[in-house]
Amino acid sequence: MKIGILCYPTFGGSGVVATELGKALAEKGHSVHFITYSQPVRLEHFTENVFYHEVSVADYPLFEYAPYETALTSKLVDVARFEKLDIVHVHYAIPHASVAYMAKQIMESQGLKLPFITTLHGTDITLVGKNESYNPVVTFAINHSDAVTSVSESLRKETYNNFKVDKEIEVIPNFIDLRRFNKQRRDHFRRAIAPNNERLIVHASNFRPVKRISDVLKVFNKVADKIPSKLLLIGDGPERNRVEKECREICNGEHVLFLGKIDVVEEILSICDLFVLPSETESFGLAALEAMACQVPVISTNTGGLPEVNVNGFCGYMSDVGDVDDMAKNAIHILEDDSRLLQFKKNALEHAKTFDIQRILPIYQALYEKVLAEQK
Numbered sequence: 001m002k003i004g005i006l007c008y009p010t011f012g013g014s015g016v017v018a019t020e021l022g023k024a025l026a027e028k029g030h031s032v033h034f035i036t037y038s039q040p041v042r043l044e045h046f047t048e049n050v051f052y053h054e055v056s057v058a059d060y061p062l063f064e065y066a067p068y069e070t071a072l073t074s075k076l077v078d079v080a081r082f083e084k085l086d087i088v089h090v091h092y093a094i095p096h097a098s099v100a101y102m103a104k105q106i107m108e109s110q111g112l113k114l115p116f117i118t119t120l121h122g123t124d125i126t127l128v129g130k131n132e133s134y135n136p137v138v139t140f141a142i143n144h145s146d147a148v149t150s151v152s153e154s155l156r157k158e159t160y161n162n163f164k165v166d167k168e169i170e171v172i173p174n175f176i177d178l179r180r181f182n183k184q185r186r187d188h189f190r191r192a193i194a195p196n197n198e199r200l201i202v203h204a205s206n207f208r209p210v211k212r213i214s215d216v217l218k219v220f221n222k223v224a225d226k227i228p229s230k231l232l233l234i235g236d237g238p239e240r241n242r243v244e245k246e247c248r249e250i251c252n253g254e255h256v257l258f259l260g261k262i263d264v265v266e267e268i269l270s271i272c273d274l275f276v277l278p279s280e281t282e283s284f285g286l287a288a289l290e291a292m293a294c295q296v297p298v299i300s301t302n303t304g305g306l307p308e309v310n311v312n313g314f315c316g317y318m319s320d321v322g323d324v325d326d327m328a329k330n331a332i333h334i335l336e337d338d339s340r341l342l343q344f345k346k347n348a349l350e351h352a353k354t355f356d357i358q359r360i361l362p363i364y365q366a367l368y369e370k371v372l373a374e375q376k
Contacts, residue, residue: 001368002031004079004088006072006096009040012206013286014121017151017174018091019043024177024361026050033083035076037068044263053079069095076103080114087368088116093124094134097141115371118145120169122283122304125150125159139163146371152305155283170367173308174284175360176352181293183270183349190271193257199229199335202272202296204265204287205279207237214243215278215324217251219299222328224255227335231256232272234265269294273341274331277301280321285309292316292352297344299331309355315348 003025007018019042022032026049034040035053043052055075057066076099079085088103090096100116107114118141125138142148142165149172150156156169194200201220205211213233220231233243233256240258247256262268269275275291277300282288284305288298292309298316300306310316317330334344 001025001086001372002033002083003368004033004035004076004083004085005091006035006076006088006099007040007091009034009036009038009043013174013284014092014119014124015040016042016286017121018089018119020175020177020357021089021361021364023047023050024357025365028361028365031083033079033085035072035079037072041263051083069099072096073099073102073106076100077106080107081110081112085114086372088114089119089364089368090116091119092121093118093138093141097145098137101141101144113375115146115375117147117149117367117371118142119172120148120150120155120159120283122151122155125155125162125283135163139165143167146374147367149367151284152308154305154308158283158304172360172363172367173355174286174289175355175357176289176293177357178293178353181266181269181290181352183295184267186267186271189267193232193271194230196228198255199223199227199274200232200272201229201274201276201331202232202234202269202291203276204234204269204291205237205277207235207239207243209239210280211239212278212280212321213239214246215322215327216276217243217247217256218324219276219278219327219331220256221251222324223331223335226332229255229335232259232268233257234259234262234268236261265290266294269296272296273345274299274335275316276327276331277306278319278321278324278327279303279306282306288316289352289355292348295345295349297334297341297348299327299334311347311351315344315351 008015019040026032033051057071097118104114148169151174203216275296275298282304298310301321302318312318319326
C-alpha cells in the first residue's frame with residue numbers, strides 16, 4: 001500500500017504514535033508519506049520506504065494567521081496524485097480530518113479516490129475539539145471519515161458523549177516499540193546522578209497545566225522525607241518557568257534536575273525507579289507506557305484512559321486527581337523495599353508487552369485493507 005500520514009511533527013503523543021506507526025508500516029514494505037510542516041522528531045534517520053513532504057505556507061500581508069489548513073490540503077492533493085496514494089491516515093482530528101475530507105472531495109472531482117482514516121488522540125476531543133469554534137467542523141469530519149479509531153475506550157466514550165457522532169469508532173490502543181524502549185545498561189548515568197544510590201523518580205511531559213507538575217513536586221517532597229531520592233523532570237512547555245520557581249521554593253534544588261527535551265528518553269528511563277504522572281486527564285498515557293517498557297513502575301491518577309494502561313497494584317498504583325498524599329504513600333510502598341520494587345519493575349515490563357507494536361500493527365493493516373475493499 002501507499003499510505004499518506006498527516007500528523008503534528010512535535011514531541012506530542014499523537015505525532016510520536018503517527019511516526020512510529022509509519023516507520024513500522026514501512027518495515028513491512030508499505031510506502032509511507034508523511035505530510036506536515038516540519039520533519040517529525042521521531043523521523044530522525046533515513047528509513048527505507050519512508051518519505052517526507054514539507055508543507056509551505058505563503059507569506060502574504062493580508063493574512064493575520066497563515067492559512068495552514070488550505071496549504072496542507074493542497075499539498076495532500078499534490079502528493080496523493082503524484083505518488084498515487086491508496087489511503088490517508090490522519091492523526092489528531094484538528095485540522096487533519098477536515099483537511100483529508102476536503103482533499104478527498106477535490107480528488108473525487110477529478111475521478112480519483114482518496115479514502116481516509118481518522119485517529120482521535122485526546123485533546124482534539126477532550127479539550128480543543130469541544131470548543132464551539134471547532135466542534136461543528138470536528139463532528140462533520142469525524143462522521144465523514146471512512147473509518148475512525150481512538151487510542152482508548154475512555155476516549156471513545158468521551159467522543160460519543162461530547163459530539164453528535166454516529167460513526168463507529170474502533171479502539172486501537174497506543175503502542176510501544178520494545179526494540180527501542182527497553183531497560184538499557186546505563187550504570188554510569190545512574191552513578192553520576194545518584195552517587196549515593198538514591199532512588200530516582202521521573203516525570204516526562206509537555207509541561208502543560210493539565211499535567212499538574214506541581215503535584216509531582218509535592219509527591220516527591222513527601223517521598224524524599226522518607227527515602228533518599230532525586231527527581232528528574234523531562235520535557236518543556238508553558239509551565240516550565242513557573243515549576244522551576246516553585247521547585248526552588250519547596251524542594252531541595254540539588255535533588256531536582258530539569259533535563260529539558262530529550263530525544264533518547266529511554267536512556268533516562270532505564271536508570272529510574274518510579275514514574276509519576278498525576279495528570280488531570282490522559283486519554284491514554286503514552287509516557288507511562290514508555291516508562292513501563294523500560295521497567296519503571298508508575299504512580300498515576302485514575303482519570304481517562306490511564307486505568308487501561310496502569311494496572312493498579314500490579315505495575316503501579318492509581319489515585320484520585322490531586323490526592324498527593326495517597327500518591328506519595330503508594331510511591332513509598334514501592335520504593336522502600338528492594339524486592340518489592342524489583343517485582344513491580346518486572347510487572348511493568350510484562351504489562352507493557354501487551355502493547356507491543358508488533359501486536360497492534362496488524363490491527364491497523366487490517367483496517368486499511370477493510371477500508372480499501374469498501375472502495376471497490
